[in-house]
Amino acid sequence: MQYMVSVIDDTAGLATPDEEAAIDVFNDRLQAEGHWVFAGGLAAPSSATVIDNRGEEALLTDGPFLESKEYLAGFWVIEAADLDVALKLATQGSKACHRKVEVRPFL
Amino acid sequence: MNAVDGREAITRAHHEEWARVVASLTRRFGDLDIAEEAAAEAFATAVERWPADGVPPNPGAWLTTTANRKAIDRIRRENKRGDRQQEAQLLYDDDPPEPLGVIDDERLRLIFTCCHPALAMETRVALTLRMVAGLTVPEIARAFLVQEAAMGQRITRAKAKIKAARIPYRVPTAEDLPARVSGVLAVLFLVFNEGYLATGPDTDPVRHDLTAEAIRLTRLIRALVPDDGEVAGLLALMLLTEARRTARVSASGELVTLGEQDRGTWDTALIAEGHRLVRQRLAARVAPGRYQILAAINAVHTSARDVRDTDWSQVVALYDQLAHLDPSPIIALNRAIAVAELDGPEVALAAVDRLEHRLADYHAYHAARADLLRRLGRSQESRAAYDKAIELAGNTAETAYLTRRRDQLG
DSSP states (O other): OEEEEEEOOOSSSSOOOHHHHHHHHHHHHHHHHEEEEEEEEEGGGOOOOEOOOOOSSSSEESOOOOOOOSSEEEEEEEESSSSSHHHHHHHHHHHHTSSSSEEEEEE | OOOHHHHHHHHHHHHHHHHHHHHHHHHHOOOOOHHHHHHHHHHHHHHHHHHOOOOSSHHHHHHHHHHHHHHHHHHHTTTTOOOOOHHHHHHHHSSSOOOOOOOHHHHHHHHHHHHOOTTTTHHHHHHIIIIOOOOHHHHHHTTTTHHHHHHHHHHHHHHHHHHTOOOOOOOOOOOHHHHHHHHHHHHHHHHHHHHHOOOOOOOOHHHHHHHHHHHHEEEEEEEETTTTTHHHHHHHHHHHHHHHHHBBBBSSSSSSGGGOGGGSSOOOHHHHHHHHHHHHHHHSSOOOOOHHHHHHHHHHHHHHHHHHHHHHHHHHHHHHHHHHHHOOHHHHHHHHHHHHHHHHHHHHHHHHTTTTTTTTHHHHHHHHHHHHHHHHHHHHHHHHHHHHHHHHHHHHHHHHHHHHHHTTTO
16 A cells, blocks of 8 residues: 655755755665655745646646645655554654655555 | 334344444455445344344344345445456355454454544544444434534545545554553543533433443453553543432433532442542552543542532642643633632632633533622622523533523522
8 A cells, every 4th residue: 555645844945954864764764664665855836837738728837736835845655554554654754854744545 | 022122122232233243344344334334234124124023042143144245235236347356255254253252352443443543533533433332423413513414424534534544443553552542532531521411402411322332432442451540540430420420410301510419319339330440540659640530539529428528628639630730721610619619619719710711612611600609699790600601501401400590599
């Protein structure tokens, strides 16, 4: 079973060197214990472009699809047997990156 | 066999077997929704058949087998294309359910799933009442003053989340157990309180089915963690409260306060068991948690043969200890009510008035003020406070009591 662990941020700053180091340690653990699928950090929401190609012509909009104080700063995709395992990992992830995280199962 | 016996047997079976049927189906099919629906269908079939055919020798086994068949029929209907591998797993299993061990594992699994911390508190309570206690959705909706459709939706969403997010169906590991048990206790305490002071214009003032179920489930948790002080404390608190149930509402349906209750009608067996638990916890010499302190307060009250014999200084000391753990305004309010007996209503009123900004919407705050003002002879202010308390109170017996008190003011 795979879960998306989204990192929710409300500050403009990127991860500090200490946070980076803690994230590396956490990532190593995910890999060693077989939970790792994928992970990545995202550039600021202001760097986003929204595309809508449902109509005749693709429409490009500068900026994120949702303007909000809190935004997605990065994510992990993890492999876990059930929600208890996923929540435990996400709890450690939140500590490592020093931000709130949201856990959501893949279909 | 007559129809009345059949109906009684069904009521009893529902009480005793509902959770076990839901639990064993959940384990087999890994789906709460299928388990709940099939269990409900099996009981509906029993309602049709038992009065005519007679009650089967082992009602629990009959219900489980019938529910299993209903569940398999539903899964087959939904998988018409016929996945052979899945089909092979769906053999009818007519063996009687396994005999119960010391600990009723099936129901415990169900409780821990329904009380999972990834679910909102109100959802946990609703789900526990539906899946474990077997209350219907309309009953739960009524108990919490929520529209039936909204309550149905809340339960449906919860079942969908449990399935989609794969909330595990098991008793937590030893490492997680203390935290998870404490989450379950919070749910059971809410269920008990709702039973003890039922809200809602059309419900009985005391819902014995809810208090009894909460006690039953707390006993089950206690069997799992016999050394947990807070589980023992909550059980003692419930028993000492339940012991006063019949004295608490008068024949005319009015709330009877602790001081005015006929103590001769209290249930001595429940009180003895509650006192035994409290003594055990005192002997353990471990710093007590909030349920243990609340149980100790109730032990002081139930030790007094007459309200005038109550050791109020002990009660206030216990509230001080509780306030240290939990500085909530409700605890402060209850402490002030005890202070009135020790230091008089004037001192107590000053303490109560300090809570106004935090408890202005809480009926018990206004009821406590009304009573203190009445004792101080400040009738007009007392009347206004009673009005406010009546406006906010949700329990029919309490409203009746407050109304009489107000109307007796000179």
